[in-house]
Amino acid sequence: MPNDLILILVVITALCFDFTNGFHDTGNAMATSIATGALGPRVAVAVSAILNLAGAFLSLAVAATIASGLVHTSDVTLSVVAAGLVGGIIWNLLTWLFGIPSSSSHALIGGIIGATLAGAGLAGVEWQGLVSKVIIPAILSPFIAGLVSACGTWLLYRISRSMTTRARSHGFRIGQIGSACMVSLAHGTNDAQKTMGIITLALITNHTLPTGSNAPDWVIVSCALAISVGTYLGGWRVIRTLGKGLVEIDSPQGMAAESASAAVILLSASFGYTLSTTHVATGSIIGTGLGKKGADVRWNVAGRMATAWVFTLPCAAIVGAAAEGLTRVIGGTAGVIVALVILAAIALYIYLRSRATKVDHENVNSEWTGSVAPGTGAAMAAGTSEPTTG
Amino acid sequence: MSSWINLSAIWKIVVFGLLAGAGLPALFAIGMTSLSRGSVRGTRGATATAGATGPGGEAAAGGGGRGIRQAAAGGGGRGIRQDDVLIGGSVIGMMIAAICFLIVLGAIGWGIYEIYQSGHPAK
Numbered sequence: 001m002p003n004d005l006i007l008i009l010v011v012i013t014a015l016c017f018d019f020t021n022g023f024h025d026t027g028n029a030m031a032t033s034i035a036t037g038a039l040g041p042r043v044a045v046a047v048s049a050i051l052n053l054a055g056a057f058l059s060l061a062v063a064a065t066i067a068s069g070l071v072h073t074s075d076v077t078l079s080v081v082a083a084g085l086v087g088g089i090i091w092n093l094l095t096w097l098f099g100i101p102s103s104s105s106h107a108l109i110g111g112i113i114g115a116t117l118a119g120a121g122l123a124g125v126e127w128q129g130l131v132s133k134v135i136i137p138a139i140l141s142p143f144i145a146g147l148v149s150a151c152g153t154w155l156l157y158r159i160s161r162s163m164t165t166r167a168r169s170h171g172f173r174i175g176q177i178g179s180a181c182m183v184s185l186a187h188g189t190n191d192a193q194k195t196m197g198i199i200t201l202a203l204i205t206n207h208t209l210p211t212g213s214n215a216p217d218w219v220i221v222s223c224a225l226a227i228s229v230g231t232y233l234g235g236w237r238v239i240r241t242l243g244k245g246l247v248e249i250d251s252p253q254g255m256a257a258e259s260a261s262a263a264v265i266l267l268s269a270s271f272g273y274t275l276s277t278t279h280v281a282t283g284s285i286i287g288t289g290l291g292k293k294g295a296d297v298r299w300n301v302a303g304r305m306a307t308a309w310v311f312t313l314p315c316a317a318i319v320g321a322a323a324e325g326l327t328r329v330i331g332g333t334a335g336v337i338v339a340l341v342i343l344a345a346i347a348l349y350i351y352l353r354s355r356a357t358k359v360d361h362e363n364v365n366s367e368w369t370g371s372v373a374p375g376t377g378a379a380m381a382a383g384t385s386e387p388t389t390g
Numbered sequence: 391m392s393s394w395i396n397l398s399a400i401w402k403i404v405v406f407g408l409l410a411g412a413g414l415p416a417l418f419a420i421g422m423t424s425l426s427r428g429s430v431r432g433t434r435g436a437t438a439t440a441g442a443t444g445p446g447g448e449a450a451a452g453g454g455g456r457g458i459r460q461a462a463a464g465g466g467g468r469g470i471r472q473d474d475v476l477i478g479g480s481v482i483g484m485m486i487a488a489i490c491f492l493i494v495l496g497a498i499g500w501g502i503y504e505i506y507q508s509g510h511p512a513k
Binding site: 058059128131132136140144145147148149151152155156159160162163164166167168170171172175178179182185189252255256259260261262263264266267268270271272273275 | 395402403410414415419420425476506
């Protein structure tokens with residue numbers, strides 16, 4: 001039975017997820033360029049926002065079936081979609097707070113799987129699809145990207161060894177502008193489509209659109225704008241971790257990482273084996289540390305990220321399941337509304353929490369002292385009981 | 391095994407990823423290195439590049455063949471550290487660089503075109 005009020009709430013929530021996807025993933029494209037000074041922080045996020053917008057329109061091969069092959073689509077209801085989005089958003093915000101790059105796609109998928117489990121039980125999930133389409137690619141992504149990036153880094157230093165350090169840095173900073181733009185474009189073609197697919201799925205579920213419909217124009221435009229605005233606001237915390245926390249990056253490494261990321265992201269989509277943009281970008285950055293002689297990789301930071309990646313699916317699933325369970329207990333539209341109000345409250349709390357250790361365009365490139373918050377690593381650890389890293 | 395892991399896609403991503411993700415930046419690096427070469431290679435005791443001297447300008451001795459350093463002149467010398475500039479002045483170097491950069495740009499343009507084509511299937 002159609003429920004337009006829930007549909008509207010789902011669409012708004014989906015756009016909010018798209019927005020968090022934007023700022024969470026800005027670092028994938030721009031962190032290295034900001035770290036090396038190839039682009040100023042605010043220019044970088046502005047360029048990335050524009051290119052994400054362009055990328056969203058460049059490819060309209062909408063993943064209207066983000067849930068297909070993972071859950072039985074007959075079990076997907078509007079409340080399941082809403083609950084799934086709740087799981088995805090909360091995990092995105094939590095990892096953003098701690099400056100941990102994690103996959104927004106996996107967060108969304110985890111949320112939907114959790115909500116489906118709560119609604120339809122174990123039989124509602126296609127476990128082989130989950131393993132073959134999500135988990136195995138998630139594991140392979142950083143290794144593939146790291147290999148390409150390490151090779152690229154080695155080649156760049158080898159080829160340019162006759163140049164002076166200054167000339168080489170200058171030249172590769174110019175190159176980084178191009179490679180960073182390509183990553184932003186790739187991200188826009190890849191990620192905005194997921195939310196387009198979710199909204200289209202919601203419209204079909206609500207019988208607003210017939211089965212098999214393409215995404216309407218207003219869905220495409222709104223999703224493109226949402227991810228673009230999120231990108232512009234810039235997830236400075238994640239940018240800082242990627243740009244300063246993993247490897248101290250020079251411009252040849254930056255260009256190698258970005259080129260590897262762009263190539264792997266676009267090729268994986270082209271060959272129908274979608275890899276996480278975040279896992280690819282992180283793997284690329286680590287690869288540059290391996291490809292350059294004398295470079296150090298902060299493996300403890302990488303380990304923290306890997307841990308977060310392992311927990312992304314199950315944690316988002318737990319939240320999604322809790323949201324769906326709450327919706328069912330309360331029942332009807334009221335249940336969805338209560339779940340979304342709780343989501344808003346949690347989001348506000350996380351945002352206010354982040355103000356205590358603010359990271360912005362002015363301090364994003366500050367020296368890494370072991371925590372995402374510049375110069376407040378001890379204070380951050382004391383406040384959150386999170387083990388100090390670095 | 392194949393139902394769990396798409397080996398066909400994976401090896402293609404790795405191979406083409408290396409070609410595009412490492413090969414294209416390498417081509418850029420070749421172009422940049424070629425572009426930075428001076429028109430007269432700096433060797434131990436070599437003279438300054440064409441058009442680059444002024445009163446008081448002098449060539450560096452030693453330096454390992456990297457390029458020419460010019461001391462800042464009181465009047466008309468350029469005062470530029472020649473080996474720190476990107477454009478060295480070699481015509482052949484610039485031609486090689488142009489070819490390399492055009493290939494890189496062409497590959498990127500072709501990639502964007504392919505993305506557009508696959509994202510806008512014919513109705």
